[in-house]
Amino acid sequence: MPRKRFEPTILAFTCNWCSYGGADLAGISRIQHPPNAKVIRLMCSGRIDPIMVIEAFKDGADGVMVTGCHPGDCHYATGNYRTQVRFDALKIALKSMGLHPDRLKLLWASASEGQQWADGITTMTETIRLLGPNPLKEGGVQK
């Protein structure tokens, strides 16, 4: 019997224009990657309210990815610069929640970067697998 392994739950926020397209392209190109990430599509990565990320961890997500257009390529001109600022703040917040900062990852991927998307998901899954389950979930914080 094969050894059981930890399959992390990862949430990937995408924007509608770049990273969602990149994820689509990975599909169209059949670039295989682990099935652990589930996509939540928003119009722009600038829509990602820090509360959404914190809520995801509180509810037991093992990892969260914030993804969007490359800086300068935002469909909405400057949205992703805000994302970057919020991401940096979230990294600090994560520590105070007792979570390893690597559980949160930022990935810029354009609609033509299917390979980059698949690689990003693969490394994130490996990272979280090593970090183990979200301690908040184990600690019974989960409602």
Next chain:
Amino acid sequence: MSSSDIRIGVFVCNCGLNIAGTVDCESVAKYASKLPDVVHAVDLLFACSDDGQDNIKRAIREKELNRVIVASCTPRTHEPVFRACVEEAGLNRYLYDQVNLREHCSWVHMDEKDLATMKAEELVAMAVERVRYLEPLERQSVDVIKSAAVIGGGVAGISAALDLANAGFETHLIESRPTIGGQMALLDKVFPQNDCAICILGPIMSKVGQHPNINLLTYSELDSVDGYVGNFRLTVRKKSRYIDTEKCNGCGDCEKACPVNVTNQYEFGMATRKAAYRPFPQAVPNKYTIDKRGISPCRIACPAHVNVQAFVALLKEEQFEEALQIYRKNSPFAGTLGRVCTNPCQTECERGKYDEPVSIKALHRFLADFERTHNKKPILPIEPDKKKAKKPIAIVGAGPAGLACAYDLVRDGYSVTVFESRKEAGGLLRWGIPEYRLPRDVLRDEIDIIQQLGVTIQTGVRVESLEELKSQGYKAIFVATGAPSSRLMKIDGENAKDVHHALEFLDRVNSGKKVNVGNRVVVVGGGNAAIDAARTAQRLGAKRVTIVYRRSREEMPAIPSEVDEAGHEGIKFEFLATPVKIATSGNVISEIKCIRMRLGSPDESGRRKPIPIPGSEFKIGGDTAIIAVGQEVTPDSLVSGLEPTMYGTLEVDPVTLQTNVKGVFGGGDVVSGGATAIEAIATGKEAAKSIDRYLRGVDLTEGRDEILIPIEDIEVDNALKMRYAPAMPTLSLPKRKTTFGEVELGLREAVALEEAGRCLNCAVCCECEKCVDACTLDAIDHSLQDEIIELNVGTIIVATGFKVHDPVETREFGYKTFDNVITNAQLERLTNAAGPTQGKIKRPSDHTTPKRVAFVQCVGSRDRRVDQDYCCYIGCENSLKQAIQIKEKYPQTEVTIYAMDIRTHGLGYEGLYRRAREKGVIVVKGRPSEIEEIPSTKSLVVLAEDLYTGERLETTTDLVVLATALLPNDDIPELARKLKVSTGEYGYLMEAHPKLRPVDSFQDGVFLAGAVLGPMDIPKAVAYGKGAAAGAQALMAPGKFFVEPIYAEIDTSLCMDCDLCVDVCPYGAPTGRGTERRVMFELCQGCGTCAASCPKNAINMRHYRTEQILPQIMAAARAKGGIV
């Protein structure tokens, strides 16, 4: 709506086996049916088929569904389909959500079927949680302006514009080049029929030019794009042609007069063109353009801004007189400065980045010398301006600053008198510079020009006070009395008998006074005065001359060539040393005690600071010392009544050069404390400007700055051949020991012409204004500015085309190293009757007709090494076409095509291949590994392997033609950003769907056509152009366009007016304050950045509300997962 009212239907699409092959769709549907409020869940074979959609509609009606989820493929393509489907069943289209099981699940987890199914279930569960909170929304419609902009005037853009215009839509065609026609206009023949390209395109181009509905904007670039579908606002920069297109009739007189030759990109570098040019005779519009890129670096570097490029260009064209006139627009000292200038222009010369800067100084000297030796034309006095002449101007000091000021003012029509205390004019040029560098007659003749123009120079007159001049009626005064005194070293023994100071020493020699020097002379200093003093001492009979300088040779401020010549003449250097004491025995120098120095960190001048090394004292034997450590302003240089600075120099305003007394200006060394001749001239010219303004009663500063716009990026042929600057011929060394004969002899005519040819013409147009004289229609105006045009359109079509791969970056197959390796684009120009060889195929090295020609296919195409692993689509047909053309013109010429494969897709193209083979063209399967040049004949050896036979081929050929790749244009990323469209893997613009929406972009209202999408041949580009035009018409014809009702809303009861939303919104959508605050939905694009920023959570996004997203997050986070 309470929870019990929610009735959700879930439809899981099998997509044939696309999803069902990996995901167990039946089990997903079963799982979904157990989720709360799901009243119906089934799996369908193809949800998007008519059957599938009927099934959904039926279920909505029968099961009274009020929320629908389809778990199928990406919403980026199918969301509109299913939204329309639920709408047809009577449900609001926004009560629908789509789960992406295909691209995000089945296609990417093919090897993990169980986990994929589990993920599919979780994704459906997430959607169920979200869909429950969705609310019905009404679509907003926007008015569509019935006008289109087409960007790019190649064959695709032309086709699109004509269709739109013929359908009655006002169309703006924006083209960056001076003509439309794109790449096709440069082709000779088009395959497969081998029609003449310009013959079929020309009439269409002129139709575009004349169409009443087309506004043709050539030589124009898209600056910015604002707005949204139906109402885009474009800012277009119509670049100045410097020619009034209303007046220009395309006669070409300006082209004939233009002296500037640059590489002709329309001939792919096979020929040159002028700065005033028309790309080709069939150009539309048939107007000339002056290609002006800015101000050349040499002209900017020159303190007096001499138009260097212009006189060099005219010199090269052997128009010596005209060239000298250009120089003399600035100052009369072409010959003087051609000898003594420190030439900052050469330091900045672009050519210097490749081999050596152009010898600019030697070139203007040549012009002046040529005039002296060939029929010199008399200078006619300037007719004084009646008004201006009433206000006479006095200039104190006839050095370079004073003379330059007088020169400019007299040409402006003023009456000018220069007062000089010495017996001759010239200042330090006359009294400081030795004759072997600047012969007196050269200087005198150039000062004579100023006098011939009408300036009075009164020598031997010392001006003591300003009052004296004012009482004589002078209305403005320029003080340029110089800094005629040497700075003291302040060391022991400096007062001894045989210690000289450089300026006084040189002055006495230059005045013809007898000066005795000993046998062993020590000169202290590293500037030009030190070198001049040392070389003068040598000529006066010194046996051994040593220059002691405290820094190293690199830091020497003296002109390097002067230092070199001093070395040649036998002058010794003692670097990194400085005298500490001049030892004397009874007022006679016995020796000079020095100390060694080392270089520390750089000081404020940027040079490394010398620091004495303790205990390193040494002695230099000598009987004469000359101190040359700088110059100073003496108190008597300042005319009484003027204020000095703390350094003793004259205090002036840095911009206007006005002194503390109104109407009195200062410049030259008396202000700077000692600078170069050209810097002094620059201040003289600046003072002339101030004086003119002062006397006309105009503000001295306002609008004064002459803006010299540097060239943004200088285009240099990347295959530039190295050529070094010529050595300056010099007087023989024995003669230099005894006479003051001029050392540098000047360039010969042939050398000067060749040297002028090294100028890169950085600015392209040099502003010599020869064209202005040549144009009989008075159409040329060099002061014309770019025009900014605002366009308001409903749709945009992008058709900016491609660029041709330049194999020079990889030096592939010896391109641009071997003369006879060319690209197929270049061969196209050689076969073209309008090309540089009038259609005769001649190889570049010797202009003979090649007997053997080899084509190399796929250069840069299908090449993974450079991330260009795609087919160029046209290379095979193009080479076959060219091979046939060669065979038709020269049946005896042997033609071989080396190719990985020959790809002749579609109708008619296979016939091209057959015709080529029938004519005897040899096709070898296999790419050449290497090409070598035979130096004696410049023929080429092609090394290749025939893949069919495995045989190693080594064939000699006369001409090699590279079939180069097609690449996306360099400006695509910027263009994509402006238009908010995406780019694909290889950098071309990306269509919304590769099969079904090939001319649409993801941005509503923006369509794509032609090779901006990727390589394509002409019929395909035309079809895309017409397709894009059809798409644009379909969008514009109804006059209304529905936009997504996704926009931000503000709850004013929560808002605390912090304005953060205003800061983050790139569209300026939030408006008002307090209870009036709202988001203007017409401007809001729906990104939601404001909602995420609002500290009070007062902003929410319709359809992406926090309360709609959070349940989805919770469902995802709480998924089973864990240890499996």
